[in-house]
Amino acid sequence: MTVQTPEVRTPGVRTPQVLIAGAGPTGLLLGLWLTRLGVRVRIVDSKPGPTTESRAIAVQARTLEFYDQLGLGREALERGRHATGLRLWTRGRARAGVDLRGAGAELTSHPDIFILTQDQNEALLLAHLTALGGAVEWQTELVNLKQDAGGVTATLKTAQGASETVRAEYLAGCDGAGSAVRHRLGVPLSGGTYLQRFYVADVTARGPLSQDRVNVSLDDDQFLAFFPMPGTDHWRAVGQVPAGAGETVTFGTVRPQIDSQRIAQISAVHWFSTYRVHHRVAEQFRVGRTFLLGDAAHVHSPVGGQGMNTGLGDAANLAWKLAQALRGAAPELLATYGPERRPFAVSLVNTTDRIFSGVVSALPLARSVRTRVIPAVLGVLARPAAVRRLAFLRLSQLLIHYPDSPLSVGSAGRVRGGDRLPWVPTERGSNFDALQSLDWQVHLYGTPTPELLAWCAAREVPLHVFAFSAAAERVKLLQDAFYLIRPDGYVGLAASQFNPRAADAYADRWLPTAKV
Structure with missing residues (x-):
């Protein structure tokens, strides 16, 4: 027997010009930017509410420049903290460091690595969206979509099982790596998944860690990183799950591995999770009147803190183009979104793939490079100002440009x-x-x-x-x-x-x- 779910229409909500599926940082920035430009936006998300875990942690200079454009920059700086560079450890000894203080001083008003976690970014964006009269409809899932020459018809379903048909001129899929929008479009996410499993934990820790730097420990068969977080003795720990750990992994499983590195004494664990790292890019970022942004379009390793920032860059690129299209701009303007953003995503995935593969490889040569060559040369190579400046430029996303775009x-x-x-x-x-x-x-x-x-x-x-x-x-x-x-x-x-x-x-x- 087929059970018909009731169809409802949300009272008081005008027909949106842009429907956004996904209220992570990418969807929220897109919604906020569009709202600032006078576009009617509706944002839905299948989650019960905003992200409460810290997840992504680094906000790069280019993102902070976008926040400045929207009037969020100063508040973002008040919520987060600066990091000054990198400290490299092997076998419990500090071996080398990279100091990026001042490396971008002549390039941007945000010349440092900045720590602002995903949940903090979402709270900031949501607060400003709400102040403009916007909102997110939580526990509301996009389950189907159809397109025609005039717009997109989407079917939404709430946690209570009620369904609703929504008509919008454009749809933005900002709904993560498992994107329902991408699946409904039939767009492949090409690439692969690393065999290794990793863990992430938010912890309270003390010890010889450099308090204002990212601390990375490279041993023969272990990779461990500690990222400074807002607050006293608050750190994000990332490492490899030990081989043979089984399917059920807790912090107790990885604690002996962390203790053996001798760089941190952990007194409290606030959040712990395991994951696998993917390196994939959607073959298309646009199909008709529907667009893919953020993790729905590209997923890659966390090397360099680029993932969340790349999604936010997608939103900044698309928002003004959608607004212009809704005011009668030529359709070819929207056609520039994919060609501008996808090449960078492909390049980023390839770059982080090479770096990440070297960091976690178990091959003897890779071990030797990690524990001997890199510590020996890193401190020397990173001393010249030009090298530190280039390193900052790479991390900060200030080098992103669109030379082959018809807009250029x-x-x-x-x-x-x-x-x-x-x-x-x-x-x-x-x-x-x-x-x-x-x-x-x-x-x-x-x-x-x-x-x-x-x-x-x-x-x-x-x-x-x-x-x-x-x-x-x-x-x-x-x-x-x-x-x-x-x-x-x-x-x-x-x-x-x-x-x-x-x-x-x-x-x-x-x-x-x-x-x-």
């Missing part, structure tokens, strides 16, 4: 279309302060011509004029060059001097409210 046009000196706008401090802040408008804008470092002033006025594009300073010159901006900046802080069009014909051609194609 022209160059002015070494700054090209698709590059992140170089950060320039000013007397009252920085050039990034202007990005809080979340809209297209023109930046000029020098003196604008009457022709440029007239063009910006006619097109209703804000013009931000900055003095051409030593700081601007240092980051390779050209005096009096023309930089048309996207809403997510990347350069769209760059030219050494203003060319009205080129600017008109670009604006006609990509700006939502371009006027002649």
Whole structure:
């Protein structure tokens, strides 16, 4: 006998323009950004409520720059803590260190590694979303979807078994590695899974750990890392589950392994879990009017603290494009999302795969490299400022750029279309302060011509004029060059001097409210 579940419609909820499945950091940032742009959003999640475990812990500089755009940056800094670098241990001895303090001082207003856990990120984003009148419908699962030329029809089901049909113009799948949206689209998540099992624990610990650094212990057959967390003596411990441990693993199972490293004495365990590490990327990030973001689109090892940040970058990339599409922008704008974000995800998965494989390999050569070669050379190689700066750039995601995107046009000196706008401090802040408008804008470092002033006025594009300073010159901006900046802080069009014909051609194609 077939039992028909009742169909209900949530009272007081307007028809959403964008339906978001998943209220982790990625879905919340997407929902908040869209709400700030006046888009009607509905967010559903099958979980009973926000994440309570810390899970992902690092927020990189590029993410904090996005938070600054939304007015969240200062509050994020108040909630988390800075980490200054890496301390490497072998067999209980401190062998080498990497100090990243100041490595990004001329690159961003967030020049340090920053610890802000996943649950803290979610609480921050949800609080600001709620303040704008938004909400998350918990225990509400997307169970089906259909698309046509005009939108997406989704079927939702609550924990009580009630079902609802929702119509939206677009759907964003931010619902994690087991994404129901991705499965309904039939998009493969290509890659693999490491054989080793790992554990993660939030603990109270003391000992010789460097209090403001990530501590990594590499022994012959063990990998152990301690990440400083907000609070006194609060650490995230990550390591390999011992071979032959069986299916049921508790903290007691791994404690002898931790004790044998002789770098921490654990007095309390607040959370413990085991997991397997995947390295997979969805073959498509967009199918019709549905998009995949975050872990629904890419999963990889936790090396470098990139996972959550990559999902947040997906959201920042897609949000303004959806908003413009809903205001009548050309459909080709949304077609840039996948080509811009997927290559970085593939590159990241390949890079972390190589590093992670070396860290956990049981081969004799890999053991020797871990315990002898790396400790011997790391401290020496990491001393030059240029090397520390490159290490920071890699971690911070400031190097992400979109050179092959159709949105990326022209160059002015070494700054090209698709590059992140170089950060320039000013007397009252920085050039990034202007990005809080979340809209297209023109930046000029020098003196604008009457022709440029007239063009910006006619097109209703804000013009931000900055003095051409030593700081601007240092980051390779050209005096009096023309930089048309996207809403997510990347350069769209760059030219050494203003060319009205080129600017008109670009604006006609990509700006939502371009006027002649």
